[in-house]
Amino acid sequence: MDHLPALQVVLPLFCAPLCAVLGRANLAWMLALAASWLTFLISALLLHEVLQQGVISYAMGNWPAPLGIEYRIDSVNAYMLLIVSAIGAIVLTAARPIVDTRIRLPENKKPWFYAAYMLCLTGLLGMTITGDAFNVFVFLEISSLSSYVLISTGRDRRALTAAYQYLIMGTIGATFILIGIGLLYVMTGTLNMADLALRIPQVSNTRTLHVAFAFLTVGVGLKLALFPLHLWLPNAYAYGPSVVTAFLSATATKVAIYILLRMFFTLFGAEFSFKTMRLDLILLPLALIGIFSASLVAIFQTNVKRMLAYSSVAQIGYIILGISLASLTGLTAGIAHLFNHALIKATLFLALGCVSFRVGAAKLERMAGLGRTMPWTMAAFVIGGLSLIGVPLTSGFISKWYLVVGALERGWWPVAMLVLLTSLLAVIYIWRVVEVAYFKPPPENEVIREAPLALLIPTWALALANLYFGLETSLNAGVARQAAATLLGVTP
Amino acid sequence: MKQYAVLRVVIRLLLPLILLFALYVQFHGDFGPGGGFQAGVIFGAGVVLYALVFGLHNARTIFPPWLLRLGMSLGVLIYAGVGIVSLLLGGNFLGYGALDAHHPEHGQHLGILLVEMGVGITVSAVMISIFFAFAWRGR
Amino acid sequence: MATVFGYFNYWVVVVLMMTGFYVVISANNLVKKLVGLNVFQTSVFILYISMGKIFGGTAPILVEQPVVYTNPIPHVLILTAIVVGIATTSLGLALVVRINEAYGTIEEDEIHSLSEEESL
Numbered sequence: 001m002d003h004l005p006a007l008q009v010v011l012p013l014f015c016a017p018l019c020a021v022l023g024r025a026n027l028a029w030m031l032a033l034a035a036s037w038l039t040f041l042i043s044a045l046l047l048h049e050v051l052q053q054g055v056i057s058y059a060m061g062n063w064p065a066p067l068g069i070e071y072r073i074d075s076v077n078a079y080m081l082l083i084v085s086a087i088g089a090i091v092l093t094a095a096r097p098i099v100d101t102r103i104r105l106p107e108n109k110k111p112w113f114y115a116a117y118m119l120c121l122t123g124l125l126g127m128t129i130t131g132d133a134f135n136v137f138v139f140l141e142i143s144s145l146s147s148y149v150l151i152s153t154g155r156d157r158r159a160l161t162a163a164y165q166y167l168i169m170g171t172i173g174a175t176f177i178l179i180g181i182g183l184l185y186v187m188t189g190t191l192n193m194a195d196l197a198l199r200i201p202q203v204s205n206t207r208t209l210h211v212a213f214a215f216l217t218v219g220v221g222l223k224l225a226l227f228p229l230h231l232w233l234p235n236a237y238a239y240g241p242s243v244v245t246a247f248l249s250a251t252a253t254k255v256a257i258y259i260l261l262r263m264f265f266t267l268f269g270a271e272f273s274f275k276t277m278r279l280d281l282i283l284l285p286l287a288l289i290g291i292f293s294a295s296l297v298a299i300f301q302t303n304v305k306r307m308l309a310y311s312s313v314a315q316i317g318y319i320i321l322g323i324s325l326a327s328l329t330g331l332t333a334g335i336a337h338l339f340n341h342a343l344i345k346a347t348l349f350l351a352l353g354c355v356s357f358r359v360g361a362a363k364l365e366r367m368a369g370l371g372r373t374m375p376w377t378m379a380a381f382v383i384g385g386l387s388l389i390g391v392p393l394t395s396g397f398i399s400k401w402y403l404v405v406g407a408l409e410r411g412w413w414p415v416a417m418l419v420l421l422t423s424l425l426a427v428i429y430i431w432r433v434v435e436v437a438y439f440k441p442p443p444e445n446e447v448i449r450e451a452p453l454a455l456l457i458p459t460w461a462l463a464l465a466n467l468y469f470g471l472e473t474s475l476n477a478g479v480a481r482q483a484a485a486t487l488l489g490v491t492p
Numbered sequence: 493m494k495q496y497a498v499l500r501v502v503i504r505l506l507l508p509l510i511l512l513f514a515l516y517v518q519f520h521g522d523f524g525p526g527g528g529f530q531a532g533v534i535f536g537a538g539v540v541l542y543a544l545v546f547g548l549h550n551a552r553t554i555f556p557p558w559l560l561r562l563g564m565s566l567g568v569l570i571y572a573g574v575g576i577v578s579l580l581l582g583g584n585f586l587g588y589g590a591l592d593a594h595h596p597e598h599g600q601h602l603g604i605l606l607v608e609m610g611v612g613i614t615v616s617a618v619m620i621s622i623f624f625a626f627a628w629r630g631r
Numbered sequence: 632m633a634t635v636f637g638y639f640n641y642w643v644v645v646v647l648m649m650t651g652f653y654v655v656i657s658a659n660n661l662v663k664k665l666v667g668l669n670v671f672q673t674s675v676f677i678l679y680i681s682m683g684k685i686f687g688g689t690a691p692i693l694v695e696q697p698v699v700y701t702n703p704i705p706h707v708l709i710l711t712a713i714v715v716g717i718a719t720t721s722l723g724l725a726l727v728v729r730i731n732e733a734y735g736t737i738e739e740d741e742i743h744s745l746s747e748e749e750s751l
Contacts, residue, residue: 006575006585008712014572017565025738062587132706141715157733158746164726171668171719179673186682200745258731473739525690529714622721629728 004049005058005071008081009126011035016118025110029096032114036089036121043081043125050078052387057131063091065131072131076483079335080128080258083342087250088121091346094458095243103134103241110126113153119368120146133181133191133267136259137174140223143193143255144170147248150406160237169222169232169429176219177210182213184267196267201364204272213277216263222257227290227319230427236303239310242353243304249312249349250342257319257338264323264430264463265487274326283324288418291317296427304355304362307429309428311388313356314422315341325406331484333402333476340395345467347384347462351377354451367433367440374450376401380436380463385430387466390423390441395469398477496545503545510538518612522601528608534613539616542621548627560621567614573608632691640681647674661730664697672716679709 019028049326057357058071073081096461098111119169124144127136134486148170152163185191187208188199203209218229225233233253237245264273273279300308319341322334343376352362354377359366370377387394400419407416469476518531543551575586578599583590588603590596647670654667683705691700720732731737734745 003579003585006579008576010572010585013575014569021562021565059584062584062589069668132709138711138715141718145715145718148722148726152729158749160730160733161746164723164730167723167726168664168668171650172655172671174715175672175675179678182675182679182682182705182708191704197710199730214563218723230630301648529710625725626728 003058004042004046004130005056005073006060008046008085008129009122011073012118012122012125016115018116018195019111023108023110024136025099025114026096027105028032028111028114029092029099032118032210033089033092036092039125039157040082040085040089041084046073046083046371047078049073050075051482057240066190066192069135070131070192070194071129072194073129074483075126075479075486076261076358077258078333079303079479080255080338081125083339084121084124084128084251084255085347085373086090087311087342088247088479089390090462091243091247091250091350092117094122094211094246094350094455095351096320097357098241098243098452100301100401102155102357104155104159105153108480113150115150116146117142120150120247120252124251127255128258133184133193133196137178137181137383140259140456142176143252144174144223145310146254149243149303149330150244153244154239154241156239158235159239160174160343162232162239166232166236169229170193171364173219173222173229176222177217180212180214180216180219183215185210187212190410193267197269197294200268201272204268204276210277211470212416213268213273217260217279219261219279220256220260221388223365224253225313225316226262227286227294227313227317230290230294230316233313234306236280237312237349238303238306242305242345242356244350246310246346246349246353249309250346253316254338256340257323257334259485261323268487270326276367278320280324280326283320284415286292287317288415290314291321291418291422292425295422298429299425302364304364304367305349305352305431307364307433308345308352311429312341313424314426314459315388317318318399318419322399322403322406323409325412327409328403328404328481328484328488329409330406331487332400332404332481335483336402336477336480337399339480340399340466343462343466344396347380347459347466348388350455350462351381354383357455358448364432364436366435368440369437370415370448371434371438373442373448376456377459379414381467382434383463385398385434387470389430390425393467393470395466397470398473402477499545502613505542507538507542510541511535514616515537518608519605521608522604528611528613529615531608532617533619535612535616536619536623539620543623543627548624552624552628555620555624557621557624559615560624563617564621567610567617569614570610570613571607574610577627578585578603640677644674644678644681647671647677659739661727661739662714664739665727667724669716669720672719676709676713676716679705679712702741714739 012035015031019032022028030436046056057065059065060069060071063069099110103113105113120143123146126139127143130136130139130384148163148167151166152160184196185440187203187206188196188197190196193442200209218438222229240248255342264270264279294313294317295308298307298314301310303308319334319337322337323331325331352361355367355370356362358374387396390396390400400423403419407413503515514531514535518528521527521531539551539555542544576589578590579585581590589598589602591599636717651667651674653672655664658664658667683702685699685701688699688701727737728740732746734742736742
């Protein structure tokens, strides 16, 4: 039990090379599946332990903390670990039919897909769990490199250019982070996050530290697709395979946001980030412009996957908006939306995976009549859509609610109005899909069947989770509030 | 490349030295500068040199794809395996001290040696694979 | 003058960083973009190596009496970053090879116009 923090990362890491040597796609899938559900179990145990007993610290290689690498788990990253591993496990459960048919890889290379998936999971979990600043960079690159590979396996040849574009922008982002960490090390002589948090205030008025802050913010901003640094995202999500999109949209950007939170609140402290550097003045307009412009662009897309990709940019805007409020409620909204948006987008993209499995491509005109031919898939899509809009009784409502309350608390009622207004934009683009799917006749000359159960069951599990967490909010909102309190250093 | 006798002879003389130097860097890595990554790259560079002069076909018969795939995976498995063994023996993950119950420093020694070996195997296999992946493409 | 020559290596870092970054943004050829990216990354390697180096310091290998030594941690960190750089470059080049096979060109504007036609 004491070694759960290490096993959390090592299990998928160990599994990746095994997948690669197995040589048979089905065996590799089963192995990866077992490992990913086990990681989910571990993260659930960790969250339980953290909520019971407080912070867990694990010294890698028995080297004590400031010198050695420390894995440090508090309520914030235990919560993130749960999100990442849960989505990773559920999406992988659905992966097999799509990997078997809709991925541009020869049969003998398919085990490598699962190896890359496992490495990506390793990287994301590692970034979340570690308490060492340089470790964040290493795990970031592990997850990024494997996600470029995963995206490039899409059938469309544009997947290759999308992966290339992501590689260039992602590497620039990671290098910026590397510069930032280097400058922090120069000023403090430590890489341990807890140690950094103690030493940064002593040098907080130096220009080097301000530059480090700027580099880190821009670098992480690139990785989390903060408007206007989001240009890699729409293509990467639109042309990558559906399972990959579902996995990455629900986890990769979220973990980057977690790094941002860690940096603003734990490393530099809310006082420095929001009072000295006035981040709220930068993040708030960027978030609002991002929400507006991305939602507007989403309305005019004909490729549904691309539409949802733009909607992801908008949703990230909501999360950043919550963070920029820098209050307990605002931060709770942001963190709860991390969870809810992960559920929503995984549901929607998996439903699109079902659609493209049967219809071939997630184009709007090809979805005509799917409400009748693929009722279960489209029902799951509608639930995800409602949750995206933020209809009461769905999980999306919870985070929107906290966001509006948080904005009103600060007296920023125009912001609250804008949040409600932009939800209407989400209604428009979701409605476009619903209209085509339910009110247009299916094409007469082809027979479209419902998606196979192997895809439907995970999709529905996620859809039902959307409804469940809309009613039972102790996990998404309750723990989010505790995590927000931990970050701000107050009692909830 | 058949006509370049000088090149072939020189490479034949140099190649064992290059590979030997790679092994030296590998196993001397825990006393002085060196280690698995550098050694793996030197080893890989030696093989690339061999392939350039004696042809890709010959190099691929010595390092067939299955062997490289095994090597790439095996190295990571050794690395993680050492970590898990030390974890089972009562230390933390990668806490080499636990490998030898009576003399922790012997355990440290053994642990770093094995881990660096894993790194070396993976890096050399990856380096050779990258070269083959580009050179063999389109054949 | 002291700011120019005293911080010589940091000026090199700045120049390399900006050169690399400019090449990444401006180059039209996908391979050249990767070259620019490499230069950009290399500048950061030099930044790290400079910050650990002390003039007259030796390698920190166990010796009898204490000596002035160079801080090894930034150097070890940058070894990791170099490995990452190699992985990024080779993956990027592999993608360029695949792009060339799929589109028949590695010029960004040509690929862009080919993609535009597809999405219409």
